Amino acid sequence: MASQVLLMLGLAAVGQAAKGVKNNDPVCRGSETAPEQLHFNYAGDRGMTVSWNTASKLQSPAVRYGRGSQLDKIAYSDVSVTYPTSTTYSNHVFIDGLEPDTEYTFSVLCAEENDHYRFKTSLPAGNPRPYTFAYIADLGTMGSLGLSDYGQSDALSPGEITTMQSLRDFKDEFEFMWHNGDLAYADDWLKEEQDGFLPNTTIEGGAAVYEAILNAFYNEMAGNVTMERPYMVGPGNHEANCDDGGSGDYTESICVQGQTNFTGFRNHFRMPSAQSGGLENFWYSWDYGLVHYIQINTETDFLGAPDLPGGSADENAGPFAPNGTQIEWLRKDLASVDRKKTPWIIVAGHRPWYVDDAQCDTCQAAFEPLFLEYGVDIALFGHKHFYERLSAIANNNPDPRGLDNPSAPWYIVNGAAGHYEGLSSYDTPVANYTVKAIDTVYGWSRFTVHNCTHISQDFIASGNGSVIDSATLYKKHDGCKF
Numbered sequence: 001m002a003s004q005v006l007l008m009l010g011l012a013a014v015g016q017a018a019k020g021v022k023n024n025d026p027v028c029r030g031s032e033t034a035p036e037q038l039h040f041n042y043a044g045d046r047g048m049t050v051s052w053n054t055a056s057k058l059q060s061p062a063v064r065y066g067r068g069s070q071l072d073k074i075a076y077s078d079v080s081v082t083y084p085t086s087t088t089y090s091n092h093v094f095i096d097g098l099e100p101d102t103e104y105t106f107s108v109l110c111a112e113e114n115d116h117y118r119f120k121t122s123l124p125a126g127n128p129r130p131y132t133f134a135y136i137a138d139l140g141t142m143g144s145l146g147l148s149d150y151g152q153s154d155a156l157s158p159g160e161i162t163t164m165q166s167l168r169d170f171k172d173e174f175e176f177m178w179h180n181g182d183l184a185y186a187d188d189w190l191k192e193e194q195d196g197f198l199p200n201t202t203i204e205g206g207a208a209v210y211e212a213i214l215n216a217f218y219n220e221m222a223g224n225v226t227m228e229r230p231y232m233v234g235p236g237n238h239e240a241n242c243d244d245g246g247s248g249d250y251t252e253s254i255c256v257q258g259q260t261n262f263t264g265f266r267n268h269f270r271m272p273s274a275q276s277g278g279l280e281n282f283w284y285s286w287d288y289g290l291v292h293y294i295q296i297n298t299e300t301d302f303l304g305a306p307d308l309p310g311g312s313a314d315e316n317a318g319p320f321a322p323n324g325t326q327i328e329w330l331r332k333d334l335a336s337v338d339r340k341k342t343p344w345i346i347v348a349g350h351r352p353w354y355v356d357d358a359q360c361d362t363c364q365a366a367f368e369p370l371f372l373e374y375g376v377d378i379a380l381f382g383h384k385h386f387y388e389r390l391s392a393i394a395n396n397n398p399d400p401r402g403l404d405n406p407s408a409p410w411y412i413v414n415g416a417a418g419h420y421e422g423l424s425s426y427d428t429p430v431a432n433y434t435v436k437a438i439d440t441v442y443g444w445s446r447f448t449v450h451n452c453t454h455i456s457q458d459f460i461a462s463g464n465g466s467v468i469d470s471a472t473l474y475k476k477h478d479g480c481k482f
Helices: 011-022 165-175 186-194 202-225 263-268 325-333 361-371
Strands: 005-008 038-042 048-054 062-066 073-076 077-080 089-095 103-108 116-120 129-135 177-180 233-234 284-289 291-295 346-349 377-381 387-395 410-414 434-438 443-449 455-460 469-476
Touching: 011 103, 011 202, 011 455, 038 202, 038 233, 048 377, 062 089, 073 089, 129 165, 165 202, 165 443, 177 377, 202 233, 202 263, 233 291, 377 469, 387 455, 387 469, 410 443
Parallel strands: 129 177, 177 233, 291 346, 346 377, 377 410
Antiparallel strands: 038 048, 048 089, 062 073, 062 103, 077 089, 103 116, 129 443, 284 291, 387 410, 387 434, 443 455, 455 469
16 A cells, blocks of 8 residues: 555445554554554644554554544555664554644554544644744653653752653643754663663663663653644754764764664654655754744754764764755745745754854854845754853844844754753853853743744743743734734
8 A cells, every 4th residue: 555645435434444443453463553652743734644653563554533523534554664673663644635723533553442632733824823832952751761850960859840741731832842853862871871870781782772762752752742732853963873972982883773874763753844845854844824934954964064974973974865955955945935924934953053052153154044045033943951042143143133123033042851961051151142041940942923023932941830031022024914
């Protein structure tokens, strides 16, 4: 059966087919095919990709779905993929022809009878309804395999609410979540052993620890938020290889096949690159209401990229496309934005070039000229494990108008979500373009798109849900009618 094909069945046929998307189907084999790590993401205005993992391969992953309680449609695919060292298969089903801004109920193959979930499709481009989204970066595994309340310099206080739990508590207030790189921190397994946080094992045994951390993270995320809100992701350096680019006397050469070159990241997600002309989960875009969102890849595939051979990060990952492909795609994508429908453009990339710490100068050289040429409004980054709200900036100079209708993008760095490595300290004195810096609190960003002239950002302290920094950008967009 062709990959990602939607079958719109008649009611009688659906009734029969639906029986085959339950745990009592002959293809379902108990724990071998029981779904876990459920998540879903936008795939165009009228599409959604539903993804989950199973211990064994599914020959034909399937999703039942429908409006209300009627799961009267079914979508199939043949995408059930794995890689060496993985203990699961990633299953992906693309559903098309959905009504925009509409809630659907769904269930996946081999789920229990009453395991029904809901997703809401994308708000059509140009729809002026206000909404909120959550933004995170550098969020890793929690508990016994990651950030916990013991064994680390930046450990959680006993009983402290984590960022995952905070997102769960606030999920009714945001419509989707954007995770801009550095996901599970599975590549910290060696560091955790060297620190005495995890028991020592062999290099070969470390491959199993790496996979255990990945699985724990995706299950934790599903249990807290990704089963209920769309989850958009981008690449960070911690997705590249198994050992954080070298820990102690080791380098990426200790990584076994399947734990190099973003392999797990490439298997686990299916971001909307097909709908936006992008590449896999590395670079893509989507529209939502008054905003055109763009995910870029600051790790590979541009001149001087950190993870390419000879780059500063020593990961030796990529490239994934011919030289210049990502930059050319970004230029075309920016040029194609209909600013009358989506007056706002927000871009996210993992490594920042404006930050009060080591900067990615090659990232700046590659991307900033396009940001300025095409009027990007907001640029979001992570990588640095603190929160830093900057001014609007162009060519290293803060815009004199600040956030009052600036001509340059507004930059925000937020890598304070929390993971085994903990928080970092920013340098002092801060740069002349830094407005607010916080390096003592785990947290995430809440963005509210009010209309075509105002967007607000709040930094939420995960531990208690308080807003500890807030600012609003005003932009006078041409043709703004709302």
